[in-house]
Amino acid sequence: MSKKNTSPLALHGGTPVRSTEKTWPAWPIYDEREKQALMEVLESRTWFYGPRVEQFEKEFAAFQDAQFCVSCNSGTAGLEIALEALGIGAGDEVIVPPYTFIATVSAVSRVGATPIFVDLDKSWCMDPNAAEAAITRRTRAIMPVHFGGRVCDIDRLRSIAQARSVALIEDACHSWGAKWEGKGTGALGLCGIFSFQQSKNMTGGEGGAILTDNEDFARLCRSIVNCGREAGMPWYHHINVGTNARLTEFQAALLSVQLSRLEEQTLKRERNGALLNSELSEIEGLEPQPSSNRITRRAYHIYCLRIDEGAFGCSRARFVEACQAEGLPISAGYPLPLYKQPVFKKLKDFDYDACHCPVTEDLCYTSGMWIMHPVLLTEEEDMWDIINIIRKVKENAELLK
Numbered sequence: 001m002s003k004k005n006t007s008p009l010a011l012h013g014g015t016p017v018r019s020t021e022k023t024w025p026a027w028p029i030y031d032e033r034e035k036q037a038l039m040e041v042l043e044s045r046t047w048f049y050g051p052r053v054e055q056f057e058k059e060f061a062a063f064q065d066a067q068f069c070v071s072c073n074s075g076t077a078g079l080e081i082a083l084e085a086l087g088i089g090a091g092d093e094v095i096v097p098p099y100t101f102i103a104t105v106s107a108v109s110r111v112g113a114t115p116i117f118v119d120l121d122k123s124w125c126m127d128p129n130a131a132e133a134a135i136t137r138r139t140r141a142i143m144p145v146h147f148g149g150r151v152c153d154i155d156r157l158r159s160i161a162q163a164r165s166v167a168l169i170e171d172a173c174h175s176w177g178a179k180w181e182g183k184g185t186g187a188l189g190l191c192g193i194f195s196f197q198q199s200k201n202m203t204g205g206e207g208g209a210i211l212t213d214n215e216d217f218a219r220l221c222r223s224i225v226n227c228g229r230e231a232g233m234p235w236y237h238h239i240n241v242g243t244n245a246r247l248t249e250f251q252a253a254l255l256s257v258q259l260s261r262l263e264e265q266t267l268k269r270e271r272n273g274a275l276l277n278s279e280l281s282e283i284e285g286l287e288p289q290p291s292s293n294r295i296t297r298r299a300y301h302i303y304c305l306r307i308d309e310g311a312f313g314c315s316r317a318r319f320v321e322a323c324q325a326e327g328l329p330i331s332a333g334y335p336l337p338l339y340k341q342p343v344f345k346k347l348k349d350f351d352y353d354a355c356h357c358p359v360t361e362d363l364c365y366t367s368g369m370w371i372m373h374p375v376l377l378t379e380e381e382d383m384w385d386i387i388n389i390i391r392k393v394k395e396n397a398e399l400l401k
């Protein structure tokens with residue numbers, strides 16, 4: 001059916017499609033503006049929670065179309081603080097996906113509540129039907145992840161959450177710049193949590209933010225982030241049991257510069273992602289993460305791709321190995337559904353051994369693959385390298401058995 005590629009795979013001693021001299025972008029990206037911003041903070045002697053934090057919060061809220069932004073020192077802290085601010089704790093359940101970074105779920109356990117895992121649908125995001133079916137009298141929140149920067153089915157999830165009076169919390173730690181029907185992620189439900197850790201599409205090394213349109217909720221989150229203080233009250237006046245999860249001025253200064261590049265970078269990743277989607281979906285045995293016409297912007301933290309080993313003609317492990325040898329940084333992603341992680345053996349509030357989410361298990365064990373976002377910040381010809389690499393592997397799939 002497919003014509004044989006004359007050149008042998010790099011894995012078998014052939015010439016790689018992409019020469020090792022052509023590097024992919026180093027991450028994070030910075031220039032003189034970051035250097036200058038950092039020096040200004042240094043010399044100002046205001047190194048924590050000052051005017052730059054305030055300014056970044058305003059900028060980020062506006063960028064994501066949210067009314068309020070409460071910055072904090074990590075996405076993990078933001079998730080925990082949002083749950084705490086909702087009064088979620090022992091005896092409560094929070095519905096989460098098992099295909100995500102551990103923090104989505106550990107945040108629930110950290111506040112004493114029970115994470116309830118529900119599977120994904122074909123979008124790599126939480127299946128709204130599964131979420132609806134998992135709601136009990138104890139459920140206090142649904143916490144989907146916009147996986148890879150692809151916004152999950154917010155309309156359905158919001159109507160389920162509203163009908164059952166539970167909070168909808170977006171784990172938006174992959175979705176800076178993403179939009180659902182024209183509105184940015186983060187305040188599509190009660191609140192959304194972002195991460196600015198070094199691997200993310202905009203970064204201050206570490207950092208996080210809680211976005212919301214609810215002023216009272218924002219005030220409570222800010223108080224918890226800042227030792228239980230209250231705005232406008234004396235420094236040693238504490239009205240809540242808080243913590244110290246404040247962002248520094250150095251981080252905020254970096255983040256403002258990073259944010260100024262995000263629009264352009266997001267459009268570039270989206271353009272490149274769309275080209276990969278249209279070309280790779282033509283290859284039998286491959287399926288890019290599906291879009292939706294209600295997603296008016298995709299963020300592409302991860303370019304997600306599924307392989308059907310039978311239809312493609314070789315195993316995922318061999319595919320990844322062969323692509324890497326041709327010069328494409330691709331990986332198999334999460335090795336395990338979160339409920340299989342050792343930590344859940346220790347938690348006695350739920351029988352996690354009994355969890356079974358077939359879509360997630362398939363992504364982890366046989367089909368899921370990731371290309372990280374810096375790769376999408378290159379030019380169209382670089383996308384053609386990726387497409388040609390994958391076509392070459394396809395043509396040689398039989399030799400990879």
Ligand SMILES: *Cc1c(COP(=O)(O)O)cnc(C)c1O
Pocket residue numbers: 073074075076077100101103104145171173174194195196197206207208
């Ligand atoms: C990165 C990430 C987090 C946690 O963010 P940190 O800033 O690293 O604490 C939470 N959820 C998801 C989906 C993430 O990718």
